[in-house]
Amino acid sequence: MMIEITEAEAANELMRLARQIAKHNRLYHAEDSPEISDAEYDALVRRNAELEAAFPHLIRPDSPSAQVGHEVAASPLGKVTHEVRMMSLDNAFTDEEVEEFVARVRRFLALPESAEVVMTAEDKIDGLSCSLRYENGRLVRAATRGDGQVGEDVTANVAHIADIPQELKGAGLFDVPAVFEIRGEVYMAKADFLALNTRQAEAGDKVFANPRNAAAGSLRQKDASVTAARPLRFLAHGWGATSEVPAPTQFEMMRKIAQWGVPVSPLLVRCSSAAEMVAHYRTIGQQRADLPYDIDGVVYKVDRLDWQERLGFVAKAPRWGIAHKFPAEKAETTLEAIDIQVGRTGKLTPVGRLKPVLVGGVTVTNVTLHNRDEIGRLGLRVGDRIVLQRAGDVIPQVVENLTRDEPRESYHFPDHCPECQSEAVAEEGEVDVRCTGGLICPAQRVERLKHFVSRAALDIEGLGEKTIIEFFQLGWLESPADIFRLRKRRSDIVGREGWKDKSVDNLLAAIEAKRQPDAARLLFGLGIRHVGAVTARDLMKRFVTLPHLRDAAIAAREGGDATADLLSIEGVGPVVVEALGDFFHEPHNIAVWEDLLSEVTPPPYVVETKDSAVAGKTIVFTGKLETMSRDEAKAQAEALGARAAGSVSAKTDLVVAGPGAGSKLKQAAALGIDVIDEAAWAEIVRSAG
């Protein structure tokens, strides 16, 4: 794999990847609510590994490649320290990578070409790993993997899983060792998962994204009787601490575990070449959709245990095993309806309602069809059989219409808004169809209010979507200014179901806290077309107060110098200037604006820059910084009025170099640019502070 980026870029990307992966690990392992698909997650991990291989000196102390799962947070369940660490598995995605794995094993063990390397191959169940400790054949402790070292105590919970015996068969009679930890996967069968979700939905409880999350959420319950009501299963795939190893191979060990009464995969086989392994992978792949449970790959393990012992572990995974993953999954289903949603800017978005189907481990019931053109491109009509795919994204997509040739009438995209019946049209050259109802359209008004209080805008805590809709329907919220008049309705709100004195007070306090809002957030919150959060900040930096901005926008619409003035701002082009002019040309918008500014007083927008030795200078950071991230250093430079640049040129004033700085240092020397180290930089920052 060729990596064509500079060292600085690599360091930056590694930092970003470490953060992203840590976040997704937390969401997935600790909170059971992933935001991205496994394929997308795997792509991040791969990229990280590639960069680390190309720039080994940039490997971070918090590198994700050395971490298993996620640390157990303050859990209501007890913690268990594993006697033998619970590991992860490395991944292979192609046949070549499987061959390379076998070759690596051979090389490591210095085996001759002629020596046969037997491997086991079995399905990789998508559940969560669990370690079951049996002493004298009796189950004494069950624990989740956690971060591999410390997991959660789920002994009481697994007591309700029928696949997990409290006592091993033949204990005391045959060869059950005095101490034996069985490791395997707690999972939920697909049918049980769908039935559980139906029950949860009917009861108004949380529905789970996929069987894995359902299994994890069901097992890790403080109240074990909740676990009891969930249909969990278990399959063993290995072992941990043991007083004795009663067989010489992986395969025979698994047979013993099965004899002791713990289920193992019926698809476990022995292979004697990479070709056989890959063939088994294909066979399992063909059965995948029909298996009662979700799998995400096939696991290969060196069969001989003495070889496993010699191979040992690297970072977080064994050298003797690997997971051969399946590619993103596709599924077929029926398009049952096409609904139209109206957004903040009046855009009509078609949403496909589907016969529920599992794709890549997630039940999909809705899919965005994007716009009129997309429906046309796929020739979609209600009743069509379609192919869905989830890959590289949590958002499923329609990739094919299987019945487009059936002679049926094509779908007519609405020419009126389903919410306010105003005409809906596409402007010339635009694909989006928009409702022309503007502020008479309730859908647009609600969406605008939601946007106004959203995280990147005013960020009013406790004023969520449900509340906005509730108050809007009561006629209490028409425009943003009404939010600040809600306090007059305190007693009305308290009288409503779901509201208590305390929750109303909290909401009103959160609103009051935004009486002096950040001007850029307020501007962004108004939802003027093409004015995003960054553009809003750029505009406010230049105009400082909202009235100044408005005057400039109005003046620009009339032509003249004001336009050039606006255009001189970085990130502001003719499209933004026009959108601002249009916004302030509309009398209704002026009324909303003035009403709002009678309720709130944003302080003048001033970005603090400190006076410093480096104000106005251009600085390049290179090499590894020890005490701060590259991003932090850049932020410091900006706060000191300097500009942080990515590459060294004649315009560079100063280079801050850490260990490992390469070509940039040479360039700086060639150009006669000052070079300082991180400590000297820290001193500049300190003396300016």
Ligand SMILES: NC(=O)c1ccc[n+]([C@@H]2O[C@H](COP(=O)([O-])OP(=O)(O)OC[C@H]3O[C@@H](n4cnc5c(N)ncnc54)[C@H](O)[C@@H]3O)[C@@H](O)[C@H]2O)c1
């Ligand atoms: N979507 C996300 O945001 C997100 C975030 C983190 C992790 N993930 C997923 O989890 C994976 C990483 O998690 P991981 O560290 O648990 O690795 P892993 O799931 O790729 O592999 C290791 C685990 O596989 C399980 N396993 C199942 N069948 C097995 C078998 N037959 N033999 C041995 N082990 C078997 C074991 O529990 C083992 O701990 C990623 O590849 C990704 O698929 C997704």
Ligand SMILES: [Zn+2]
């Ligand atoms: Zn409308």
